[in-house]
Amino acid sequence: MKNWDTFTKKILINKPIEEVYRCxxxxxxxxTWFLEKANFTSNNGQREPDELVQKGDKFYWKWNNWDITEKGEILEANGKDSIAFTFGSGGNVHIRLKPMSSNTEITLVQNEIPTDENSKMNIYVGCITGWTFWLTNLKAYLEYGITLHSKGLKQEDTTDLVNS
Incomplete structure (x- = not known):
């Protein structure tokens, strides 16, 4: 029987773990590779652009080309190989990094996904497809210095684009 409340995606990136973690x-x-806008705040105020997030930080994200924003919380951030965050109605996302030769293996687990029929398609299928692209985009950025996503479009212009 299919488990609709969690999935795992993995990718290898030929960069040091520290560089991948900072992304x-x-x-x-x-x-650079994922969001149009991101703000992270601690109890002491807004974090600087290159300052590492910490457990308990709140975030405000704006998606590229969409009039959708996300507010949430950093659930875990150990400064080296593990970060987790809330993901709106989609549950939680956990990122684990592991060195493998000259590569870093990223394991992304999204869990606590609702299992009603609408969530199976819109969250489970939508997110598993989305993360496949965004992990590939991160690889392109780190290994080749390019990003694959379209930027600066109106939401109505992104219909059927796989890179938006």
């Missing part, structure tokens, strides 16, 4: 844990890097 998940700083405003300046996450805005």
């Amino acid at each position: 998940w844990s700083t405003k300046s890097k996450i805005e």
Whole structure:
């Protein structure tokens, strides 16, 4: 029987673990390959663009080309190989990094996904497809210095684009 409340995606990236971690844990890097806008705040105020997020930080994210924003919380951030965050109605996302030769293996687990029929398609299928692209985009950025996503489009212009 299919388990609709969790999935795992993995990818190898030919970069050091520290560099990969920064791409998940700083405003300046996450805005390069994943989000249009990201703000992280601690109890002491807004984090600097290159400052690592910490457990308990709150975030505000704006998606590229979509009039959708996400507010959430950093659930875990150990500064080296593990970060987790809430993911709206989609549950939680956990990122684990592991060195493998000259590569870093990223394991992404999204869990606590609702299992009603609408969530199976819109969250489970939508997110598993989305993360496949965004992990590939991160690889392209780190290994080749390019990003594959379209930027600056209106939401209505992104219909059927696999890179938006």
